Amino acid sequence: MGLQVGIVGLPNSGKTTLFNLLTKSCAEVAGHPFSTITPNRGVVEVPDKRLEILAQILRPPRIVQATVEFVDVAGLVEGASKGEGLGNQFLSHIRAVDAVVEVLRFFMDVNVPHVTGEIHPVRDKDIVDTELLLADLEVAERRLEKLSDLLRKTKNEKLVEEREVLERCVEHLSRGIPLRDVDFSPKERDLLKPYQFITAKPILYVANLDEGELSRKLFERVEKEFREKNLVLIPVWAKLEGELAELEEEERQAFLQEFGVSGFGFLRVVEEAYRLLGLITFYTYGDKELRAWEVLRGTKAPRAASKVHTDMEKGFIRAEVVHFNDLVACGSLERAREEGKVRFEGKDYEIQDGDIVYFRFTPPR
Numbered sequence: 001m002g003l004q005v006g007i008v009g010l011p012n013s014g015k016t017t018l019f020n021l022l023t024k025s026c027a028e029v030a031g032h033p034f035s036t037i038t039p040n041r042g043v044v045e046v047p048d049k050r051l052e053i054l055a056q057i058l059r060p061p062r063i064v065q066a067t068v069e070f071v072d073v074a075g076l077v078e079g080a081s082k083g084e085g086l087g088n089q090f091l092s093h094i095r096a097v098d099a100v101v102e103v104l105r106f107f108m109d110v111n112v113p114h115v116t117g118e119i120h121p122v123r124d125k126d127i128v129d130t131e132l133l134l135a136d137l138e139v140a141e142r143r144l145e146k147l148s149d150l151l152r153k154t155k156n157e158k159l160v161e162e163r164e165v166l167e168r169c170v171e172h173l174s175r176g177i178p179l180r181d182v183d184f185s186p187k188e189r190d191l192l193k194p195y196q197f198i199t200a201k202p203i204l205y206v207a208n209l210d211e212g213e214l215s216r217k218l219f220e221r222v223e224k225e226f227r228e229k230n231l232v233l234i235p236v237w238a239k240l241e242g243e244l245a246e247l248e249e250e251e252r253q254a255f256l257q258e259f260g261v262s263g264f265g266f267l268r269v270v271e272e273a274y275r276l277l278g279l280i281t282f283y284t285y286g287d288k289e290l291r292a293w294e295v296l297r298g299t300k301a302p303r304a305a306s307k308v309h310t311d312m313e314k315g316f317i318r319a320e321v322v323h324f325n326d327l328v329a330c331g332s333l334e335r336a337r338e339e340g341k342v343r344f345e346g347k348d349y350e351i352q353d354g355d356i357v358y359f360r361f362t363p364p365r
């Protein structure tokens, strides 16, 4: 299973337009609020230059890229937690994701109404972030009530711990602090995991611009503000990029240059999500395929093997590893072996970004 990313934002901010761009889908986009009701889901293959180079060296019968699944939900409005708009129940669809992308409207288009009547991305961010906080607060408070009931009847050490950490959550959320900014211990994090709090997930802001000067100026100002707060704001031109995607490469480059943009913004969304999550890529290669996988930095070899197959973790013997750079320098796997660049690593080996790994394991009887 690849990475999952949820897309949130105000109605008409361009979430579905971005979703379509990312996943090459054609979900309904409309100029009225709440055009998305049932969530859209789509999978993107992660662009990977190293994988292309490896394919040239190894000539596998098949190449499998790492994937990211995007989930596009309905728009959130102020008061959603109290039932405004479509309420906030649909947020349950993004509880299971690994990271959140929040789309902020920077495009001006008067034909597309803004729910508050004014283009103001900083305020929009406050509205949406507040609703996400309130959604988490609701979950935490509901669970706390249940826990208090339970604890009145039974004494249970673990439940007491859980209550303490949930109380801390409520305290922070009530003060407007997202849970990702709270310093929980690893043990507390484990206790909180089942709740899938949205504000505990890494978040990436996407500025949806149009090609006009006003939009760009606004972006420059807001981006600076975000940077000072250590927040990531990525510019995309969702509508324009969608139109450009249909052009031939040469024509497209000419357009991008004209707008002073070095490349598609939407591709950065995937890259940044990776970076935010601390993910690295390793590769497996066998008779059938060459394949890219993502794991958290610091993952040990047996755990990485379990991504390929759980039997590989259980029966793990060793990993035979060559780094991408070494393989490229040698030009072939045989040469890399001759030059001693293929290492044998044990169960404590931490997989490195760009490793090509062959797992040796005892198959189950």
Ligand SMILES: Nc1nc2c(ncn2[C@@H]2O[C@H](COP(=O)(O)OP(=O)(O)OP(=O)(O)O)[C@@H](O)[C@H]2O)c(=O)[nH]1
Pocket: 009, 010, 011, 012, 013, 014, 015, 016, 017, 018, 028, 029, 030, 031, 032, 033, 034, 035, 036, 037, 073, 074, 075, 076, 107, 108, 109, 112, 208, 209, 210, 237, 238, 239, 240
């Ligand atoms: N001019 C311009 N229009 C855009 C841009 N992005 C989206 N739109 C338009 O804005 C309208 C809303 O876009 P959607 O992608 O449906 O917005 P959404 O956030 O998914 O909206 P809901 O699903 O209703 O919450 C559509 O008419 C889009 O064509 C943009 O970058 N520039």
Ligand SMILES: [Mg+2]
Pocket: 015, 016, 017, 028, 035, 036, 072, 073, 074
């Ligand atoms: Mg939509």
